[in-house]
Amino acid sequence: MNYQDDIPLAKRIRSIKTLTTKSFLRLGLLFVGLGISMTFLAEKSLLRQTKSLDDSMNSTEISQDKSLLGHLPYPEASKNELILFSPGIYIHREIYENFKEMQFMAAQRGVSLQLLSGFRSIDLQRDIFYENKSIRNQTAVERSMVSAPPGYSEHSTGYAIDIGDANYPDTHFEVEFEQTPAFKWMRRYAPKYHFVLSFPPNNKQGVNYEPWHWRFEGTVNALRKFEAANKITKFK
Numbered sequence: 001m002n003y004q005d006d007i008p009l010a011k012r013i014r015s016i017k018t019l020t021t022k023s024f025l026r027l028g029l030l031f032v033g034l035g036i037s038m039t040f041l042a043e044k045s046l047l048r049q050t051k052s053l054d055d056s057m058n059s060t061e062i063s064q065d066k067s068l069l070g071h072l073p074y075p076e077a078s079k080n081e082l083i084l085f086s087p088g089i090y091i092h093r094e095i096y097e098n099f100k101e102m103q104f105m106a107a108q109r110g111v112s113l114q115l116l117s118g119f120r121s122i123d124l125q126r127d128i129f130y131e132n133k134s135i136r137n138q139t140a141v142e143r144s145m146v147s148a149p150p151g152y153s154e155h156s157t158g159y160a161i162d163i164g165d166a167n168y169p170d171t172h173f174e175v176e177f178e179q180t181p182a183f184k185w186m187r188r189y190a191p192k193y194h195f196v197l198s199f200p201p202n203n204k205q206g207v208n209y210e211p212w213h214w215r216f217e218g219t220v221n222a223l224r225k226f227e228a229a230n231k232i233t234k235f236k
């Protein structure tokens with residue numbers, strides 16, 4: 001005998017109805033819940049896809065769109081951002097005091113830091129890049145290992161300097177500069193004055209090692225200029 005037979009028909013129907021309504025309600029809630037989680041998951045994966053798309057676009061920008069033969073584009077400093085440091089050599093106003101102080105402190109230890117070059121206009125960079133190329137009979141790719149194409153030199157910003165040891169002029173613009181007291185002093189103390197070596201050995205930009213070439217990162221303005229270069233160093 002079935003248990004439900006004891007209950008009057010009307011009640012039985014009501015109970016069946018209630019049961020059905022409850023089941024539908026539960027089923028409905030389940031679907032809604034499922035729907036919400038699905039939407040959430042879908043959004044999450046969409047977000048992830050968008051993010052990775054962003055990342056890949058960023059790295060593409062750096063590696064393909066922006067850089068040229070390993071060099072990054074740099075704007076030219078305006079005249080009023082520059083200051084004459086020594087005959088024929090302009091540098092960015094923001095590095096003047098730091099460089100002066102660094103040079104003074106090095107001199108206290110008998111080390112003679114000589115400023116070999118600072119700001120270079122894009123026009124001058126064009127001459128250097130193409131003239132040297134024809135003199136040395138090099139292709140643009142070979143030349144780019146040692147010199148930046150016009151519009152792609154850190155020197156255009158006024159924040160990059162080439163340093164030599166005044167007591168060892170034969171090592172100017174040579175890798176041998178790394179053996180001089182000037183380089184050894186720079187390697188140890190330059191960070192204190194916010195100068196960093198732009199192209200250390202085996203740098204990720206693929207530019208030849210240049211122990212004489214340092215850039216200033218001591219202001220937000222300067223840091224912003226080298227944001228792309230630092231991204232390559234950090235993430236590539």
Ligand SMILES: [Zn+2]
Pocket residue numbers: 155160161162212213214
């Ligand atoms: Zn340089």
